[in-house]
Amino acid sequence: NAGVTQTPKFQVLKTGQSMTLQCAQDMNHEYMSWYRQDPGMGLRLIHYSVGAGITDQGEVPNGYNVSRSTTEDFPLRLLSAAPSQTSVYFCASSFNRLMNTEAFFGQGTRLTVV
Amino acid sequence: AQSVTQLGSHVSVSEGALVLLRCNYSSSVPPYLFWYVQYPNQGLQLLLKYTTGATLVKGINGFEAEFKKSETSFHLTKPSAHMSDAAEYFCAVSDLAGNQFYFGTGTSLTVIP
Numbered sequence: 001n002a003g004v005t006q007t008p009k010f011q012v013l014k015t016g017q018s019m020t021l022q023c024a025q026d027m028n029h030e031y032m033s034w035y036r037q038d039p040g041m042g043l044r045l046i047h048y049s050v051g052a053g054i055t056d057q058g059e060v061p062n063g064y065n066v067s068r069s070t071t072e073d074f075p076l077r078l079l080s081a082a083p084s085q086t087s088v089y090f091c092a093s094s095f096n097r098l099m100n101t102e103a104f105f106g107q108g109t110r111l112t113v114v
Numbered sequence: 115a116q117s118v119t120q121l122g123s124h125v126s127v128s129e130g131a132l133v134l135l136r137c138n139y140s141s142s143v144p145p146y147l148f149w150y151v152q153y154p155n156q157g158l159q160l161l162l163k164y165t166t167g168a169t170l171v172k173g174i175n176g177f178e179a180e181f182k183k184s185e186t187s188f189h190l191t192k193p194s195a196h197m198s199d200a201a202e203y204f205c206a207v208s209d210l211a212g213n214q215f216y217f218g219t220g221t222s223l224t225v226i227p
Contacts, residue, residue, distance in 0.1 A: 042219040100165045105157030
């Protein structure tokens with residue numbers, strides 16, 4: 001089982017460039033989300049989706065866009081990269097929106113903005 | 115919004131010693147509670163969770179946690195540490211109405227041989 005797949009694993013961007021972080025899950029999960037992980041700050045929610053066509057903002061949404069056109073995919077777009085967006089990004093999915101089931105995480109994307 | 119506090123960003127224990135990682139949450143309504151482990155350069159993996167029922171929850175790799183409503187705590191324990199337990203551990207709670215998980219800042223566990 002593939003679970004949650006994130007690509008790329010590593011990326012270096014120049015300030016002002018845009019890019020899309022890909023996330024796909026093959027578990028037919030309803031709920032998907034993006035987090036960023038920074039030292040001493042744990043994981044902070046960027047955006048989430050409770051189903052195809054439905055997205056909402058999390059704690060730190062500025063500078064990021066998402067869309068959910070299919071159940072399987074939940075890409076995260078950086079519109080104009082800034083050094084403050086240097087971080088490790090994790091995509092996660094859960095069976096349903098009731099939040100009583102575990103979240104499955106991808107392996108992460110390590111992004112550096114120079 | 116929920117908040118999760120993990121006391122101690124770094125914990126060191128000797129191999130074979132008790133592991134105790136602390137987690138407190140803020141909520142007037144008991145939420146769902148989780149512990150995740152993160153090994154270097156990997157994503158997070160579920161150790162255990164509490165949703166309803168028995169307050170002592172057993173997880174993988176010999177870990178367990180006890181939900182104490184009166185103390186708003188969900189501390190993680192393991193009777194005897196193993197070298198393979200060295201990792202980052204995150205406590206998380208879910209908001210019953212908000213469609214979100216809230217994570218603590220993590221505790222890095224070092225096991226000394």
